[in-house]
Amino acid sequence: MNIPLDFKKKIIAAFGKEGEKWLSCLPALVESYTKKWQLYMEGPVGNLSYNFVIKVRDCNLRPLILKFGIPGADVTREIYAVELYNGERFAKLVNFDKTDGVLLLERLEPGVMLSEVKSEEEAVFHYVDVWQALRRPAKPSFPSIYQWFNGLDEYMKRNPKEEGTISNELLAKAGQYVRHIQTTSAGDELLHGDLHHYNILYDQRRGWCAIDPKGVIGDVYFDFVPFLFNELHSPAVLKQRVESISNLLYINKKRLLKASIALLTLQTCWAVEEEGDWRGMLTTIQLLDDLLNE
Ligand SMILES: Nc1ncnc2c1ncn2[C@@H]1O[C@H](COP(=O)(O)OP(=O)(O)O)[C@@H](O)[C@H]1O
Ligand SMILES: [Mg+2]
Structure with missing residues (x-):
């Protein structure tokens, strides 16, 4: 998985050494979650900011979003909040891992x-x-x-x-x-x-x-x-x-x-x-x- 250079620069400017470390683990993390949750990758979204957000599909070809953030309190709160909105005027949470800072979400289409x-x-x-x-x-x-x-x-x-x-x-x-x-x-x-x-x-x-x-x-x-x-x-x-x-x-x-x-x-x-x-x-x-x- 190719990680865009602009995204890398932004992460390092915002998070320094912690960001660098996360970026170095990111390709392996993406691979491990696409395997674990049986996802096919379509590529990153066009407007990345501080999270790595990828368009994916599951084994039934259902369109989903796989989102990686630097693990920590911010991602954990995001997971709790998405859960709480429960798909009501909100993209629904399909799966997550707090320790690795990963969310699998329903993809809004065409979005x-x-x-x-x-x-x-x-x-x-x-x-x-x-x-x-x-x-x-x-x-x-x-x-x-x-x-x-x-x-x-x-x-x-x-x-x-x-x-x-x-x-x-x-x-x-x-x-x-x-x-x-x-x-x-x-x-x-x-x-x-x-x-x-x-x-x-x-x-x-x-x-x-x-x-x-x-x-x-x-x-x-x-x-x-x-x-x-x-x-x-x-x-x-x-x-x-x-x-x-x-x-x-x-x-x-x-x-x-x-x-x-x-x-x-x-x-x-x-x-x-x-x-x-x-x-x-x-x-x-x-x-x-x-x-x-x-
Ligand atoms: N569930 C979704 N369905 C469709 N597109 C999405 C979804 N989640 C994210 N995206 C696309 O990816 C972009 C970045 O995702 P977002 O979750 O907003 O990341 P960030 O926290 O870095 O802003 C969004 O602006 C949107 O274009
Ligand atoms: Mg956003």
Whole structure:
């Protein structure tokens, strides 16, 4: 199995030595699971990010997805969350191995991503529909999204005296918005944690369904953030998405903007460390700030 070079580079940039070690074991791991579960390989998907995702078929030629992640808490939470959604507007879990970080999933067919829907209005409509179908009560076995935000303080400690790319002022503001969301929250729910255009796929039998949950609990306003920023081609689109989500779900626009600034600032901290597009993210935070002050 050929592992694309871009994918290898991304894994090493994000996970360093641990990533290198995982990549070196990956071909043998793929071979062992295709043998064990009697799968035929069709090849990796076209949009790999931090997991190795392959199209496969079982011995009845049923189309499936075989997904490998660096073993650990993230993959284990993903397995628990996929199990919990139980195939309801979600790709169903067929098999898994927590120790090796492997998931075998039902393949959504044709699996067109929501990013292929060119009308913003239509895309937001499908997004809201899927989001509503995935609402579940919080379960204490999942970690809280508020723990993620410790990353803001950790970034500040690693970059004292404004040496970092992100200003202390912005980090402090993000922290203040997190506290605002927490103190005004109606309570935690299970969040998808990464519901955006590439994780919402069209299935010919079941319509638009989700994949790839993070397995985290928290205030639902945080769950809108990944969709707001993905496939964002102009400031006008951001404004339109904020308006549409607020109107369709009767939610407070200013509160949504605060949750968005908080989470996007945290993601910018991660992007700086992984050499991602933090500059573009800072521009988007400025746009959100302008909308908040309108
Ligand atoms: N169950 C599935 N059915 C069809 N396509 C899938 C399925 N799972 C993943 N894919 C495809 O593979 C891509 C990457 O998979 P994903 O689980 O989102 O990995 P990552 O966690 O690395 O984002 C998705 O954007 C989608 O195009
Ligand atoms: Mg994904």
